[in-house]
Amino acid sequence: MASRIGTSEKVEVWLSSESMPGDKKWFQDPAELTHQLSRQPDIQWTAPEATSRSTIIISPDHTYQEIxxxxxxxxxxxxxxxxxxxxxxxxxxxxxxxxxxxxxxxxxxxxxxxxxxxxxxxxxxxxxxxxxxxxxxxxxxxxxxxxxxxxxxxxxxxxxxxxxxxxxxxxxxxxxxxxxxxxxxxxxxxxxxxxxxxxxxxxxxxxxxxxxxxxxxxxxxxxxxxxxxxxxxxxxxxxxxxxxxxxxxxxxxxxxxxxxxxxxxxxxxxxxxxxxxxxxxxxxxxxxxxxxxxxxxxxxxxxxxxxxxxxxxxxxxxxxxxxxxxxxxxxxxxxxxxxxxxxxxxxxxxxxxxxxxxxxxxxxxxxxxxxxxxxxxxxxxxxxxxxxxxxxxxVRRGAVRIESTYGSTDTVTNVVFRNLDGSVIAVVINQTESEQEFRVLCEGNQFTAVLPAKTVGTYCWRTT
Missing domain, CATH: 3.20.20.80 (Glycosidases)
Structure with missing residues (x-):
């Protein structure tokens, strides 16, 4: 049976940001980070609408390898x-x-x-x-x-x-x-x-x-x-x-x-x-x-x-x-x-x-x-x-990767998994110098988000 997003389900969000990636300065002292697995306000699913935003299309029933x-x-x-x-x-x-x-x-x-x-x-x-x-x-x-x-x-x-x-x-x-x-x-x-x-x-x-x-x-x-x-x-x-x-x-x-x-x-x-x-x-x-x-x-x-x-x-x-x-x-x-x-x-x-x-x-x-x-x-x-x-x-052991459009390094890229408990985990990456607004389309619903510059976001929700 196909999985579906619950009608009251919200999307949980965590962010982590880069800083001086690969720089030997990190061997000298710690430094402050903007985000370090920081929980953000939940996002609400809405009905799809026409938009020019970057779009990630997710198909949870199309699965690939087990993790x-x-x-x-x-x-x-x-x-x-x-x-x-x-x-x-x-x-x-x-x-x-x-x-x-x-x-x-x-x-x-x-x-x-x-x-x-x-x-x-x-x-x-x-x-x-x-x-x-x-x-x-x-x-x-x-x-x-x-x-x-x-x-x-x-x-x-x-x-x-x-x-x-x-x-x-x-x-x-x-x-x-x-x-x-x-x-x-x-x-x-x-x-x-x-x-x-x-x-x-x-x-x-x-x-x-x-x-x-x-x-x-x-x-x-x-x-x-x-x-x-x-x-x-x-x-x-x-x-x-x-x-x-x-x-x-x-x-x-x-x-x-x-x-x-x-x-x-x-x-x-x-x-x-x-x-x-x-x-x-x-x-x-x-x-x-x-x-x-x-x-x-x-x-x-x-x-x-x-x-x-x-x-x-x-x-x-x-x-x-x-x-x-x-x-x-x-x-x-x-x-x-x-x-x-x-x-x-x-x-x-x-x-x-x-x-x-x-x-x-x-x-x-x-x-x-x-x-x-x-x-x-x-x-x-x-x-x-x-x-x-x-x-x-x-992402838990036994999760499977599920189908998603990759996106672009000029906006955001991603990979998406589904855990054994039905939770969906979308890891979205912004490598650019500016914040990126994007939307996710999944099972007849959408959510929109803004990902800060040089930041990785993890977006989690459950299916029924």
């Missing part, structure tokens, strides 16, 4: 900064991330790393680091003890306690060095031979089991972060053919040990997705082993996700890494979802005011949380916390 979750990362840089804080402040931050009410923004999906990534305050490590020249095919020296010692396990346990419905996915940056052609966590490839593929599959299975023993279930994992990248931090080139071989071996490991963790392939940019996933998914066994496709947004355009969805509609697409800033960034997130992403995860949650501590080769932009490097319990929020909250506080 798994939206969130950020719990990489070691963030954990390191959290570990310097008092327990009460750390708990407060976790609540601000996950609370679905006024105390937070409702993140429900987090990325963790298996071993260190480039965003870490530590020496690079994996769970099976042994002396040069040695091998350990039976993985007798496997251990996640460093994750315990560095408070990674404890932090994730606290996160799950704060929000039990949270899901986690994991990504490795490098196999153990003894498995690689150059004997290093930096650069290199997985050594040739099925014995190395099977050893790496067993290594990943042991990692998933070790986390489960700590009360931390891993919903999914990618097989290799950015498999086309070799660089001077943990990385590993992995061809599509080798990744297919690894997916098959890992699926066998998971099946034999009763693990339900999903396997997501690729985990890199739009520009290379077609060439990478086709050799895997066009193979019958490869297709069966793979549960989803992971993507980053550093090269290429989101429209490539729609092409992949058209080719492989049964394989969900996940936007597993990108941090964006300002209303332009909010529009980019809208485009992810308009092109079939079932999730979005920001990368790196908290750096300190010295832009630390990390080992990436560039200079990062501001994170959602900035910690005072001289006073660990002092921190501030950047606008991106609230701008992403315009999505995450309102």
């Amino acid at each position: 798994l979750g939206i969130g950020t990362s719990v990489e070691e840089t963030t954990v390191h900064n959290l570990s310097k804080m008092s327990s009460s402040v750390r708990t407060s931050i976790l609540r601000q991330l996950t609370d679905k009410g006024d105390q937070g923004i409702g993140f429900n999906f987090f990325r963790i790393t298996l071993g260190t990534s480039d965003f870490t305050a530590q020496s690079f490590y994996t769970y099976n680091d042994i002396a040069d020249g040695e091998t350990d095919f039976e993985l007798k020296q496997f251990s996640i003890q460093k994750d315990i010692d560095l408070s990674i396990i404890n932090t994730i346990q606290e996160l799950l306690a704060a929000a039990p419905d949270t899901l986690l996915f994991a990504s490795p940056w490098s196999p153990p060095a003894w498995m690689k052609t150059n004997g290093s966590l930096k650069r290199g490839q997985l050594k040739e031979g099925i014995e190395y593929t099977e050893a790496l599959a067993k290594y990943y299975r042991l990692a998933i089991q070790a986390y489960l023993e700590q009360g931390i279930p891993i919903y999914a994992m990618t097989l290799q972060n950015e498999p086309l990248l070799e660089t001077d931090y943990p990385s590993c080139y992995m061809s599509p053919e080798r990744q297919k071989e690894l997916a098959l071996a890992l699926k066998k490991e998971f099946t034999e040990h009763g693990l339900e963790t999903e396997i997501w392939i690729f985990d890199q940019n739009f520009s290379d997705v077609r060439a990478y996933v086709t050799p895997i998914l066009d193979d019958i066994d490869g297709f069966a082993a793979v549960d989803g496709i992971a993507l980053h947004d550093y090269e290429g355009e989101p429209e490539l996700m729609s092409e992949i969805h058209a080719s492989y509609p049964d394989k969900p697409i996940y936007l597993t890494e990108r941090s964006v800033w300002g209303t332009q960034g909010a529009d980019r997130i809208a485009l992810y979802f308009r092109n079939y992403a079932s999730s979005y995860n920001a990368w790196v949650t908290m750096l300190d005011s010295r832009i630390g501590t990390h080992q990436w080769l560039g200079t990062p932009g501001p994170t959602m949380f900035i910690q005072d490097a001289t006073e660990a319990d002092r921190y501030w929020l950047t606008p991106e916390y609230y701008l992403l909250g315009q999505f995450t506080r309102f």
Whole structure:
């Protein structure tokens, strides 16, 4: 039965505004914001009328992909900064991330790393680091003890306690060095031979089991972060053919040990997705082993996700890494979802005011949380916390994207969802320098609104 807007239903409105998007000044001090998830007066539905205003047409019964979750990362840089804080402040931050009410923004999906990534305050490590020249095919020296010692396990346990419905996915940056052609966590490839593929599959299975023993279930994992990248931090080139071989071996490991963790392939940019996933998914066994496709947004355009969805509609697409800033960034997130992403995860949650501590080769932009490097319990929020909250506080797991006309970057753009409870969530973005008046047409009704310059608005109503 078609959904309909109730005759007495009103539209609830929240606004967040950008300020100095991506500017390094945010590492120095907080600044005042015009709107930060600020509730506005409700808007009344009216009968449609002729108008020259920009118009968003919404068709709630035309649905697209289901949303798994939206969130950020719990990489070691963030954990390191959290570990310097008092327990009460750390708990407060976790609540601000996950609370679905006024105390937070409702993140429900987090990325963790298996071993260190480039965003870490530590020496690079994996769970099976042994002396040069040695091998350990039976993985007798496997251990996640460093994750315990560095408070990674404890932090994730606290996160799950704060929000039990949270899901986690994991990504490795490098196999153990003894498995690689150059004997290093930096650069290199997985050594040739099925014995190395099977050893790496067993290594990943042991990692998933070790986390489960700590009360931390891993919903999914990618097989290799950015498999086309070799660089001077943990990385590993992995061809599509080798990744297919690894997916098959890992699926066998998971099946034999009763693990339900999903396997997501690729985990890199739009520009290379077609060439990478086709050799895997066009193979019958490869297709069966793979549960989803992971993507980053550093090269290429989101429209490539729609092409992949058209080719492989049964394989969900996940936007597993990108941090964006300002209303332009909010529009980019809208485009992810308009092109079939079932999730979005920001990368790196908290750096300190010295832009630390990390080992990436560039200079990062501001994170959602900035910690005072001289006073660990002092921190501030950047606008991106609230701008992403315009999505995450309102869009629940199990929501579906529904049809809406996109609009224009010269006026307003949008993406619209319907939650399982029937509520409709329209995220509308004004990237322009002036306020924009627009209207929404939906199910024979309309409302009109004015969205301030450089502001994101979330408009919520229920259907019957």
